[in-house]
Amino acid sequence: xxxxxxxxxxxxxxxxxxxxxxxxxxxxxxxxxxxxxxxxxxxxxxxxxxxxxxxxxxxxxxxxxxxxxxxxxxxxxxxxxxxxxxxxxxxxxxxxxxxxxxxxxxxxxxxxxxxxxxxxxxxxxxxxxxxxxxxxxxxxxxxxxxxxxxxxxxxxxxxxxxxxxxxxxxxxxxxxxxxxxxxxxxxxxxxxxxxxxxxxxxxxxxxxxxxxxxxxxxxxxxxxxxxxxxxxxxxxxxxxxxxxxxxxxxxxxxxxxxxxxxxxxxxxxxxxxxxxxxxxxxxxxxxxxxxxxxxxxxxxxxxxxxxxxxxxxxxxxxxxxxxxxxxxxxxxxxxxxxxxxxxxxxxxxxxxxxxxxxxxxxxxxxxxxxxxxxxxxxxxxxxxxxxxxxxxxxxxxxxxxxxxxxxxxxx
Numbered sequence: 276x277x278x279x280x281x282x283x284x285x286x287x288x289x290x291x292x293x294x295x296x297x298x299x300x301x302x303x304x305x306x307x308x309x310x311x312x313x314x315x316x317x318x319x320x321x322x323x324x325x326x327x328x329x330x331x332x333x334x335x336x337x338x339x340x341x342x343x344x345x346x347x348x349x350x351x352x353x354x355x356x357x358x359x360x361x362x363x364x365x366x367x368x369x370x371x372x373x374x375x376x377x378x379x380x381x382x383x384x385x386x387x388x389x390x391x392x393x394x395x396x397x398x399x400x401x402x403x404x405x406x407x408x409x410x411x412x413x414x415x416x417x418x419x420x421x422x423x424x425x426x427x428x429x430x431x432x433x434x435x436x437x438x439x440x441x442x443x444x445x446x447x448x449x450x451x452x453x454x455x456x457x458x459x460x461x462x463x464x465x466x467x468x469x470x471x472x473x474x475x476x477x478x479x480x481x482x483x484x485x486x487x488x489x490x491x492x493x494x495x496x497x498x499x500x501x502x503x504x505x506x507x508x509x510x511x512x513x514x515x516x517x518x519x520x521x522x523x524x525x526x527x528x529x530x531x532x533x534x535x536x537x538x539x540x541x542x543x544x545x546x547x548x549x550x551x552x553x554x555x556x557x558x559x560x561x562x563x564x565x566x567x568x569x570x571x572x573x574x575x576x577x578x579x580x581x582x583x584x585x586x587x588x589x590x591x592x593x594x595x596x597x598x599x600x601x602x603x604x605x606x607x608x609x610x611x612x613x614x615x616x617x618x619x620x621x622x623x624x625x626x627x628x629x630x631x632x633x634x635x636x637x638x639x640x641x642x643x644x645x646x647x648x649x650x651x652x653x654x655x656x657x658x659x660x661x662x663x664x665x666x667x668x669x670x671x672x673x674x675x676x677x678x679x680x681x682x683x684x685x686x
Contacts, residue, residue: 349384463501515560570596576606577621603627637663
């Protein structure tokens, strides 16, 4: 068993190669999933990949944790760095922290993950002893498919809205290196602010990775494109490839069949309509159709960019569509023009403050019907409600308290 320091180094190395299954097949940490080398190396790599993602969840302090607290930051840094593939500078900018803070929290997160794994050693060893007498044999194809079904079903419990642009943005960098080695380009044409879909983010991400990887497996050279058609009632994502195909032999055809079956199951469990795209009797892509869901428009009026970004993440993740205003006049104008279904209003803003905005919005016919939730560090709930606010939340606002308040409005 490695020491805690060795475990920390091995963990960082594994996370840096999280989506490189060939590398994970022989990684020193594979003992975590199969200490006796009873599984084929491909299966070890897949399980190690899943385990590395699972233990990241152990760092998640939950929705009640204060935003930008150290615990919250540690989890977000690891997810953004390794699950999403962002570089340290981008993460520091997104979280509004210094590079020094990034590396400090990153090291603390790795130390915490190493401790989580260290505490699991005894349980892993016990499990190995219990299964030591079992004969070593590769998993049949139908068992591998069944394992995939169970894993996807476990993930498919989240009913939060997922940003298509964010998921596609996180997928393309991960497959470009593999694509480049085969003289294939991978491109996407997804708007930065694309509509969300009510599917699990991890499952959708894995579905897209599986589709692109499947296409790359048989593409000798050419290109893969990911595009979006976004209408009022339907959202359609297309992953298409063209170029020179290697059709392989009968054995490779069987492998293709299993890959396609897993792709179909990933889509089915999330209610995604999956259609194969063919050209000259050869599968060259997939069409994914998501039913559009109602996203209530919520106007956020706050001069603090970090607060606006945080509230936007909370809203997007829970099925609301945020619209942002950083000044009082801009907020009044956007409220009149867009008629949002709710307004989140800060009180302390330069030049014209939130009190002026509250009185303007509640006294004008075009906006007086819109419920206004005042969010402030000031303990001014009674005054805000007396002046026409519908709700009052004291900052810092947690995701749960914000969403509970919005849900009480029955938008």
